[in-house]
Amino acid sequence: MNLLEKIDSPADVRALPYHQLTPLAHELRAYLLDSVSKTGGHLSSNLGTVELTVALHYVFNTPEDRIVWDVGHQTYSHKILTGRRNRMHTLRQLDGISGFPKRDESEYDTFGTAHSSTSISAALGMAQAAKIKGESRHAIAVIGDGSMTAGMAFEALNNAGVQDDINLLVILNDNDMSISPPVGALNRYLARLMSGQFYAAAKNVGKSVLPGPVLELAKRLEEHAKGMVVPATMFEEFGFNYIGPIDGHDLDSLIPTLQNIKQLKGPQFLHVVTKKGQGYKLAEAEPVLYHGTGKFNPAEGIKPATAPAKMTYTEVFGNWLCDMAAFDNKLVGITPAMREGSGMVRFEQEYPDRYFDVGIAEQHAVTFGAGLACEGMKPVVAIYSTFLQRGYDQLVHDVALQNLDVTFALDRAGLVGADGATHAGNYDLAYLRCIPNMVIMAASDENECRQMLTTGYRYPGPAAIRYPRGAGIGAAMQQELTTIPMGKGEIKRQGASIAILAFGSMVAPSVTAGASLGATVANMRFVKPLDVELVKQLAASHDYLVTVEEGAIMGGAGAAVAEALAAEGIVKPLLMIGLPDKFIDHGDPVKLLSSVGLDAAGITASIKQRFGNAGNAGGDEPRLVVNNG
Numbered sequence: 019m020n021l022l023e024k025i026d027s028p029a030d031v032r033a034l035p036y037h038q039l040t041p042l043a044h045e046l047r048a049y050l051l052d053s054v055s056k057t058g059g060h061l062s063s064n065l066g067t068v069e070l071t072v073a074l075h076y077v078f079n080t081p082e083d084r085i086v087w088d089v090g091h092q093t094y095s096h097k098i099l100t101g102r103r104n105r106m107h108t109l110r111q112l113d114g115i116s117g118f119p120k121r122d123e124s125e126y127d128t129f130g131t132a133h134s135s136t137s138i139s140a141a142l143g144m145a146q147a148a149k150i151k152g153e154s155r156h157a158i159a160v161i162g163d164g165s166m167t168a169g170m171a172f173e174a175l176n177n178a179g180v181q182d183d184i185n186l187l188v189i190l191n192d193n194d195m196s197i198s199p200p201v202g203a204l205n206r207y208l209a210r211l212m213s214g215q216f217y218a219a220a221k222n223v224g225k226s227v228l229p230g231p232v233l234e235l236a237k238r239l240e241e242h243a244k245g246m247v248v249p250a251t252m253f254e255e256f257g258f259n260y261i262g263p264i265d266g267h268d269l270d271s272l273i274p275t276l277q278n279i280k281q282l283k284g285p286q287f288l289h290v291v292t293k294k295g296q297g298y299k300l301a302e303a304e305p306v307l308y309h310g311t312g313k314f315n316p317a318e319g320i321k322p323a324t325a326p327a328k329m330t331y332t333e334v335f336g337n338w339l340c341d342m343a344a345f346d347n348k349l350v351g352i353t354p355a356m357r358e359g360s361g362m363v364r365f366e367q368e369y370p371d372r373y374f375d376v377g378i379a380e381q382h383a384v385t386f387g388a389g390l391a392c393e394g395m396k397p398v399v400a401i402y403s404t405f406l407q408r409g410y411d412q413l414v415h416d417v418a419l420q421n422l423d424v425t426f427a428l429d430r431a432g433l434v435g436a437d438g439a440t441h442a443g444n445y446d447l448a449y450l451r452c453i454p455n456m457v458i459m460a461a462s463d464e465n466e467c468r469q470m471l472t473t474g475y476r477y478p479g480p481a482a483i484r485y486p487r488g489a490g491i492g493a494a495m496q497q498e499l500t501t502i503p504m505g506k507g508e509i510k511r512q513g514a515s516i517a518i519l520a521f522g523s524m525v526a527p528s529v530t531a532g533a534s535l536g537a538t539v540a541n542m543r544f545v546k547p548l549d550v551e552l553v554k555q556l557a558a559s560h561d562y563l564v565t566v567e568e569g570a571i572m573g574g575a576g577a578a579v580a581e582a583l584a585a586e587g588i589v590k591p592l593l594m595i596g597l598p599d600k601f602i603d604h605g606d607p608v609k610l611l612s613s614v615g616l617d618a619a620g621i622t623a624s625i626k627q628r629f630g631n632a633g634n635a636g637g638d639e640p641r642l643v644v645n646n647g
C-alpha cells in the first residue's frame with residue numbers, strides 16, 4: 019500500500035511518474051474492496067471507476083477543474099484520492115463520510131449528487147459561470163449509462179449542445195448496467211456503438227453510395243479510421259464532439275484522450291466502456307448483487323441471506339403484487355429502474371408481460387401509468403418516496419387531476435439510514451396531502467401494509483401507500499386480499515387524558531410510549547381522507563392530543579389533524595411529533611430515529627416535556643375546551 023499512502027490530494031497523483039499510475043490504481047482497487055467489505059456500501063460501481071477516477075484527477079487540475087459525479091455512488095475512489103482515505107471506515111455512518119459527494123464534506127465534491135442525471139445540468143452551469151467570469155476551468159460531468167436514461171440528462175444535452183464556447187466535458191461511463199440490467203433504446207444504441215456495428219455500417223454505406231475517386235478516399239479514411247473512433251450520430255446531433263468508445267480501464271487510452279480533449283473548446287462527449295465490478299471476479303459476475311452491499315468477507319463473497327426473522331415491507335409488497343396479479347389480469351407493475359429495491363424480481367419472472375422497468379425515468383413512469391389507467395388497466399407504480407419527487411407534477415397533472423386509477427407503492431418512506439438526506443422519504447405526506455383526489459395510507463405493520471395495498475388498488479382513483487425501508491414488526495400475515503374501511507382509523511389502546519394519534523411506522527413506538535403514559539393510542543391509518551370523526555371523538559374525551567409521524571411535521575399528518583380541529587372549531591392542546599425542518603444526514607436508522615425523538619423513549623419524553631405528568635394513569639378529568647367564538 020506504499021503508493022496510496024502517499025496520496026493526500028490529487029496534486030500527489032499528478033506528481034507521480036506516469037508509470038506509477040497503474041500500480042496506484044491496483045492499490046486503490048484493493049483498498050476500496052477491503053474498505054467497503056468492512057463498512058458496506060456501493061461496491062460494483064466503484065470498482066468500475068477506479069482508472070477513470072485516477073485519470074481524471076491526473077489530467078485535470080481538481081478542484082479548480084470541476085468534476086460532477088452522477089449518480090455519485092461511484093465516488094469512493096474520488097474520496098480516497100482527495101484526502102479522505104483515512105475516513106473511509108466511517109462511510110455512511112453517523113457523523114461519518116457520506117456515500118455520495120457532498121459540498122460541505124470536501125472542496126473536491128463540487129456538487130451534491132445521489133439522485134441521478136443531474137450532473138450535465140450542474141456541470142453546464144459551472145461551465146457557463148466560468149465563461150461569464152472569464153475563468154478557464156473545465157467542468158466535467160461523469161454520468162453512467164443508466165443515468166443517461168433520465169429525461170433531465172437530455173434536457174441538459176440539448177441546452178449544452180448549442181453553447182459552442184464553453185469548457186464542458188460529458189463522460190459517459192458505459193458499463194451496460196444500471197442497478198439491474200439496463201433497459202430501453204438508448205442501451206441498444208450504446209451497444210451498437212460498442213459492438214462496432216455502427217463502424218461497420220458506416221463502412222458499408224461508404225462503399226455503396228460513393229463514386230470511384232471519393233470511394234478511394236473513403237477507403238484511405240477507413241484504414242485511418244480503424245484505429246480511431248467512429249462518430250456516433252446521437253451525441254453529435256446534440257452538438258457535442260463525440261469521442262469513443264474507449265476502454266475505461268486502460269490508463270494508456272484514458273490519459274492521452276483526456277489530455278487531447280482538454281485542449282478542445284466547446285461541448286465534448288467522451289464515451290468510455292467499463293465493467294461494473296471490475297477487478298473483483300465475484301462482483302464482475304454479479305454486479306447487481308454487489309451494487310449495494312452489507313459487510314462481507316471478500317475471500318468468500320456475499321453469502322445468501324438467511325431468512326430474516328421479520329419480513330421486510332419490500333417483500334410484503336412483492337408478494338402482494340404477485341398475489342394481486344394472479345387475481346386481476348388488469349394489474350401492471352411499473353418500476354423506474356428499481357426492480358430489486360422495490361421487490362419486483364419475482365413479479366417480472368411470473369408476469370413478464372405486465373412488468374415494466376422504464377429506466378431511471380420517474381416522470382415517465384408516472385405518466386406511463388396514467389396512460390395505462392386511461393385504457394382500463396390497473397397500474398401499480400412502485401417507487402421510492404424520495405424518487406417520486408421526480409414525478410410530482412406528473413402525479414398532480416396527469417394522475418390526480420384526471421382522477422385516474424393509479425396505485426403508488428411508496429417504499430423507503432421516512433428515514434432510510436445509510437443513504438442519508440438525499441434518499442430520505444420524508445416529504446411524501448406533505449407533498450401528496452394537498453393534492454385533491456389522493457388517498458394516502460401509512461402502514462403500521464406488514465399485514466396492514468398488505469391490506470392497504472389492496473385497499474388502495476381497489477380504490478377507483480389515485481392512491482398512495484407508504485411504508486418504511488427494512489423489516490416490519492413481525493406481524494402475523496393474512497394471505498387473503500382484504501381491505502380496510504376507507505378513511506377509518508382504529509384505537510390500539512385505551513387510556514386517559516392524553517390521546518396519541520399515530521401514523522404508519524410510528525404506531526408501534528407510540529403504543530409503547532402510550533403504555534408508559536397511560537395514554538390512548540390510535541392508529542390513524544389514513545392521512546387522507548383523515549378519520550375526522552375519530553379526531554373529534556378523541557378530542558372530546560381527552561385533555562391533550564399528540565400526533566406522531568415519520569415524516570416532515572410541516573404539512574404532514576399532524577398538520578392534517580390540526581386543520582381538522584380548526585375546521586371543527588375545536589381548541590385542544592396539540593403536540594405534533596415528527597421530522598424537524600432540517601435535513602437528516604446518513605447513519606444507522608435506529609440511531610437516527612432516536613436522534614429526532616421518533617422512538618418510544620423520545621415520544622414519551624416529548625409528551626412529558628410538553629404536558630408534564632398529565633399522562634399518568636387517571637390524570638385530570640378530561641376537559642373539552644370548545645372555542646365558541
Ligand SMILES: Cc1ncc(C[n+]2csc(CCOP(=O)(O)OP(=O)(O)O)c2C)c(N)n1
Pocket residue numbers: 063066088089091092132133134161162163164165166193195196197294354355356378380405408
Ligand atoms: C432519480 C433516481 N432514480 C433512481 C436512483 C437509484 N439508482 C441509484 S444508482 C442507479 C443505477 C445507475 O446506473 P448507472 O448510471 O449506469 O451507474 P452504474 O451503477 O452503472 O455505475 C439507480 C437506478 C437514483 N439514485 N436516482
Ligand SMILES: CC(=O)[C@@H](O)[C@H](O)COP(=O)(O)O
Pocket residue numbers: 060089091132197310359430434437487
Ligand atoms: C445509489 C442509489 O440511489 C441506490 O443504489 C440506493 O442507494 C438504493 O437504496 P436502497 O439500498 O434503500 O435500495
Ligand SMILES: [Mg+2]
Pocket residue numbers: 162163164165191192193194195196
Ligand atoms: Mg451503468
